[in-house]
Amino acid sequence: MPLGSGETLRLGEKLKPFRERVKELSGEDVGLCYQCGACSSGCPLTDEMDLLPSTVMRMVQLGVEEVLDSKTIWICSSCFTCQVRCPRGIDVANVMEALRQLVLRRKYDRVSIDLLPPEELRELPQIALVSCQRKLTG
Amino acid sequence: MSGEPKIGVWVCECGGNIGDYVDVQRVVEAIRPEVAYARRERYLCSKPSIENIKRTVQRLGLNRVVLACCTPKMHRETFASNLEEVGLNRALLEMVNIREQCSWVHKDDPEGATRKALDLIRGGIERARVSRPLEAKRAKSIPEVLIIGGGVAGITASLRLAEYGLRVHLVEKRPSIGGHMIQYPKVFPTLDCSQCILTPKMASVSNNPNIHLITYAEVVEVSGVPGEFHVKVRLKPRGVDPEKCIGCGTCSRVCPVEVPSEYNMGLGPRKAAYIPFPQAVPSVYTIDFEACTRCGKCVEACPRDAINLDDEERILELDVGAIILATGFELYDANDLPRYGYGRYPQVVTSLEMERILDVNGPTGGQLINPRTGKEFRRVAYILCAGSRDTENGKPYCSRVCCLYALKQAQLLLDRGVEVWIHYIDIRTPGRRYEEFYLETQRKGALFVKGKVVELIPEGDRIVVRGEDMMLNRMVENPVDLVVLCPPVIVTDETHKLAEMLRIPVDEDGFILERHPKLDPVATKRDGVFACGMVLGPKDIQTTTAEAEAAAMKAVNFLSAERLIEPNKAYLINPDLCDGCGECVEACPEAAISIADGKAVINEMLCSGCGACIPACPRGALDQQGLSEEQLKAQIRGILERSEAEVKILAFVEMEVAYTAVDLAGLARLEYPSSIRIIPLPSMSRLKLEHILYAFAHGADGVMLLEAPEHEGPYGKAHVISEERADDYRWELEDHGVDSFRLWYSRVYVPDWRKLKKVFTTFHDMIADEGPLDEEIRIQLREELD
Numbered sequence: 001m002p003l004g005s006g007e008t009l010r011l012g013e014k015l016k017p018f019r020e021r022v023k024e025l026s027g028e029d030v031g032l033c034y035q036c037g038a039c040s041s042g043c044p045l046t047d048e049m050d051l052l053p054s055t056v057m058r059m060v061q062l063g064v065e066e067v068l069d070s071k072t073i074w075i076c077s078s079c080f081t082c083q084v085r086c087p088r089g090i091d092v093a094n095v096m097e098a099l100r101q102l103v104l105r106r107k108y109d110r111v112s113i114d115l116l117p118p119e120e121l122r123e124l125p126q127i128a129l130v131s132c133q134r135k136l137t138g
Numbered sequence: 139m140s141g142e143p144k145i146g147v148w149v150c151e152c153g154g155n156i157g158d159y160v161d162v163q164r165v166v167e168a169i170r171p172e173v174a175y176a177r178r179e180r181y182l183c184s185k186p187s188i189e190n191i192k193r194t195v196q197r198l199g200l201n202r203v204v205l206a207c208c209t210p211k212m213h214r215e216t217f218a219s220n221l222e223e224v225g226l227n228r229a230l231l232e233m234v235n236i237r238e239q240c241s242w243v244h245k246d247d248p249e250g251a252t253r254k255a256l257d258l259i260r261g262g263i264e265r266a267r268v269s270r271p272l273e274a275k276r277a278k279s280i281p282e283v284l285i286i287g288g289g290v291a292g293i294t295a296s297l298r299l300a301e302y303g304l305r306v307h308l309v310e311k312r313p314s315i316g317g318h319m320i321q322y323p324k325v326f327p328t329l330d331c332s333q334c335i336l337t338p339k340m341a342s343v344s345n346n347p348n349i350h351l352i353t354y355a356e357v358v359e360v361s362g363v364p365g366e367f368h369v370k371v372r373l374k375p376r377g378v379d380p381e382k383c384i385g386c387g388t389c390s391r392v393c394p395v396e397v398p399s400e401y402n403m404g405l406g407p408r409k410a411a412y413i414p415f416p417q418a419v420p421s422v423y424t425i426d427f428e429a430c431t432r433c434g435k436c437v438e439a440c441p442r443d444a445i446n447l448d449d450e451e452r453i454l455e456l457d458v459g460a461i462i463l464a465t466g467f468e469l470y471d472a473n474d475l476p477r478y479g480y481g482r483y484p485q486v487v488t489s490l491e492m493e494r495i496l497d498v499n500g501p502t503g504g505q506l507i508n509p510r511t512g513k514e515f516r517r518v519a520y521i522l523c524a525g526s527r528d529t530e531n532g533k534p535y536c537s538r539v540c541c542l543y544a545l546k547q548a549q550l551l552l553d554r555g556v557e558v559w560i561h562y563i564d565i566r567t568p569g570r571r572y573e574e575f576y577l578e579t580q581r582k583g584a585l586f587v588k589g590k591v592v593e594l595i596p597e598g599d600r601i602v603v604r605g606e607d608m609m610l611n612r613m614v615e616n617p618v619d620l621v622v623l624c625p626p627v628i629v630t631d632e633t634h635k636l637a638e639m640l641r642i643p644v645d646e647d648g649f650i651l652e653r654h655p656k657l658d659p660v661a662t663k664r665d666g667v668f669a670c671g672m673v674l675g676p677k678d679i680q681t682t683t684a685e686a687e688a689a690a691m692k693a694v695n696f697l698s699a700e701r702l703i704e705p706n707k708a709y710l711i712n713p714d715l716c717d718g719c720g721e722c723v724e725a726c727p728e729a730a731i732s733i734a735d736g737k738a739v740i741n742e743m744l745c746s747g748c749g750a751c752i753p754a755c756p757r758g759a760l761d762q763q764g765l766s767e768e769q770l771k772a773q774i775r776g777i778l779e780r781s782e783a784e785v786k787i788l789a790f791v792e793m794e795v796a797y798t799a800v801d802l803a804g805l806a807r808l809e810y811p812s813s814i815r816i817i818p819l820p821s822m823s824r825l826k827l828e829h830i831l832y833a834f835a836h837g838a839d840g841v842m843l844l845e846a847p848e849h850e851g852p853y854g855k856a857h858v859i860s861e862e863r864a865d866d867y868r869w870e871l872e873d874h875g876v877d878s879f880r881l882w883y884s885r886v887y888v889p890d891w892r893k894l895k896k897v898f899t900t901f902h903d904m905i906a907d908e909g910p911l912d913e914e915i916r917i918q919l920r921e922e923l924d
């Protein structure tokens with residue numbers, strides 16, 4: 001199912017395992033989120049995201065697994081602005097990381113640094129490379 | 139001592155506040171020949187001056203005093219009480235405001251200010267000449283209080299009053315006190331055991347010698363006046379003699395009839411011979427005669443011979459000084475919210491039913507079983523605002539407790555491993571410890587979905603809640619075992635009948651209307667009648683208790699303070715003229731007048747002194763204490779007759795709100811024309827057409843009526859009636875040859891004082907442009923009026 005789909009979401013027991021899994025991996029209680037939007041409003045990369053961080057949180061809260069297909073979790077640079085600002089004390093970036101972990105554990109390589117042409121490597125910001133490494137080799 | 143008037147006049151210079159603009163010496167010289175004594179003072183309110191006034195009153199035997207100085211709101215009380223010490227009745231003291239309403243507002247016009255001060259003082263003198271001494275009567279109060287409703291509100295108020303030492307009659311319609319709170323297993327936000335904290339209080343009520351507990355009863359009639367109410371209470375036939383019953387329950391065990399238990403919201407049975415719950419107070423069984431088949435088994439079984447199946451209702455009469463209404467709430471009937479399927483789908487219950495299901499002593503013994511289906515539930519959805527905050531289906535207001543009790547019930551369920559979903563439109567948790575309670579509920583794992591649910595679809599044993607998740611902007615379907623509706627809290631029709639009996643109004647939502655929603659929140663519009671708890675509006679137990687304490691205090695105050703009946707009442711001055719037509723009865727906003735033996739009778743306790751009835755009487759049979767027809771006319775004449783002002787405008791100003799605004803204009807030194815001369819009145823509805831004509835006859839060129847705002851004035855509807863009257867008067871003025879534009883009517887709000895400059899100037903300019911009223915018309919008016 002595509003992201004942001006209009007299809008009715010069924011909130012049955014099926015959604016529970018995913019919710020629990022993210023909680024386990026991130027150590028964060030996403031249930032505390034009251035959807036204030038602070039994480040999104042502080043995030044420097046929202047223009048590039050397909051889902052706002054607060055929407056990611058909502059999807060995790062409900063247990064909607066399609067959140068794993070979102071670009072957002074990869075665009076997240078782990079700058080931690082969201083987690084400094086969250087009034088409910090949720091470490092949002094940890095949740096992002098947990099989601100990436102879940103994807104990575106599918107063992108699907110997205111970016112290989114070796115294959116990047118040197119010109120492009122020189123252009124890319126270091127922080128992006130570092131986080132790329134961290135995210136994509138876990 | 140009123141005798142032949144001997145008047146003393148003091149005119150204050152207020153340092154230079156008055157003296158710099160008003161030629162006080164000239165004023166004093168002018169009036170000296172008209173009175174027994176006249177004197178100028180530098181500071182009238184100073185201690186030596188006051189002593190001097192007192193000595194002079196005694197030395198010369200003065201029996202009227204006129205003080206021309208600042209606004210009476212400032213020092214009237216000081217002067218009046220000092221003069222009382224030398225035997226001058228307060229009704230014989232006349233205050234004339236020549237500072238806020240004269241010197242301060244005519245700084246550029248000392249000549250005009252001086253003339254005006256003289257006129258105003260003459261008004262005071264003429265009025266004082268015809269004043270009569272008046273005594274405030276002491277109101278009688280019976281030191282007993284009736285409390286209607288034995289929920290947490292009524293219980294708290296009863297205990298507090300009994301503690302103070304007053305006798306309390308607590309009337310509860312059900313067989314036991316306790317109200318809704320006794321139905322809850324736990325209470326937010328502390329999750330303490332509701333029955334554990336309430337039961338001891340219920341026991342104290344029954345043990346307290348000052349509390350007369352009357353259960354299974356209802357108030358059927360209230361008459362009398364505040365301080366002395368007469369109340370009739372119907373005692374429903376109970377079938378059991380409370381003196382003999384020892385609460386053993388034998389009757390209930392042998393009774394073969396079962397009916398749904400009210401305590402358990404109909405989810406479980408009780409017998410026709412029953413006690414609603416084990417800790418009931420009083421601990422007395424009741425025979426439900428609507429269900430009883432009169433088989434007689436209980437009569438035989440009762441070891442104490444306490445049962446009488448021929449018991450009949452009785453009427454109990456009580457005399458009390460004050461009444462507290464604490465009849466609480468009920469939930470809006472969920473059957474009237476058809477889209478939620480209550481009554482159609484057995485998986486749908488109300489929040490109150492859920493309270494009972496969660497109770498270990500409830501219909502399922504505390505097991506997580508839907509009593510309607512007998513099936514266990516593992517997933518529960520709450521629907522908040524199920525009819526609240528809805529102008530189309532249900533009630534427009536927020537019920538205020540549902541968010542919180544849903545959180546409470548959710549915690550109790552989550553603690554036992556049930557999955558809980560809360561469908562909401564806003565989660566509202568204002569109040570101490572409430573946001574923390576919400577957070578704790580999230581911690582325990584409740585899931586929240588924002589979006590108003592309006593559709594439920596059955597699906598096998600389950601029911602699917604369909605709504606939007608507004609955060610994801612996606613429709614969701616939530617299959618659950620049980621749906622809990624949170625319908626609006628409402629006040630019952632029964633309470634509305636009581637309100638009618640008590641003559642207290644309810645608001646647009648059906649709750650009892652507070653005397654003032656912010657500044658007097660537990661008093662009703664009627665003296666001696668107070669209210670507390672849910673009956674005043676949705677609220678939690680904490681606020682209910684606080685209100686109950688406050689209402690008790692109000693009742694104590696009301697009964698123990700020496701209540702004076704102000705001598706400002708309307709009365710039948712000429713009984714021979716009254717033919718019992720009832721026009722005054724219609725006009726009185728306080729329902730203080732009745733017709734007995736063909737004559738109007740005014741109840742002094744109820745009369746507020748607004749004066750609205752007096753112009754209504756077609757035969758001129760009514761008058762008012764402290765503001766008699768004679769006084770009013772004398773003052774009008776005094777101000778106008780010998781005035782040397784070029785344009786003369788008489789402004790009648792409502793005494794509390796509008797008068798304060800005029801004083802504020804003075805305080806701010808706004809300048810307006812010195813033609814304006816003010817007479818304060820309780821309300822503009824005190825004025826007859828005759829008074830206005832009288833003013834024109836004696837020299838007025840224009841008359842202004844400055845009324846209080848419709849809802850903020852002290853005399854309620856009187857401030858509304860006056861507007862209609864003024865409209866009529868305008869037409870009638872024309873019939874007497876006076877152009878209707880010469881009568882001005884407007885309302886003045888306190889913060890509007892700035893506008894007064896414009897109001898006064900506009901009217902003055904208009905009258906000045908048109909010129910004075912034709913002298914011939916004045917002569918003609920004088921002939922008509924004499």
Ligand SMILES: Cc1cc2nc3c(=O)[nH]c(=O)nc-3n(C[C@H](O)[C@H](O)[C@H](O)COP(=O)(O)OP(=O)(O)OC[C@H]3O[C@@H](n4cnc5c(N)ncnc54)[C@H](O)[C@@H]3O)c2cc1C
Nearest residue numbers: 287289290291311317318325326465466467671672678679
């Ligand atoms: C489902 C639910 C759960 C709640 N849980 C909580 C909670 O956990 N914590 C909290 O703080 N608040 C809670 N509340 C709110 C709480 O119930 C009220 O604040 C409280 O009950 C108000 O008390 P009261 O005495 O005004 O009214 P009530 O409790 O309604 O008592 C009114 C009493 O008057 C009697 N009566 C009614 N009409 C008459 C009549 N004509 N003559 C004589 N007697 C009459 C009734 O029988 C009753 O005994 C809850 C409310 C609901 C609906």
Ligand code: SF4
Nearest residue numbers: 033036037038039086
């Ligand atoms: S800042 Fe925290 S509470 Fe607010 S939306 Fe983001 S995760 Fe939720």
Ligand code: SF4
Nearest residue numbers: 523526537538540541
């Ligand atoms: S308290 Fe909550 S659920 Fe109840 S009406 Fe108000 S907002 Fe709706």
Ligand code: SF4
Nearest residue numbers: 726745746748749751
């Ligand atoms: S109309 Fe006003 S003055 Fe007359 S009886 Fe009623 S309350 Fe009293």
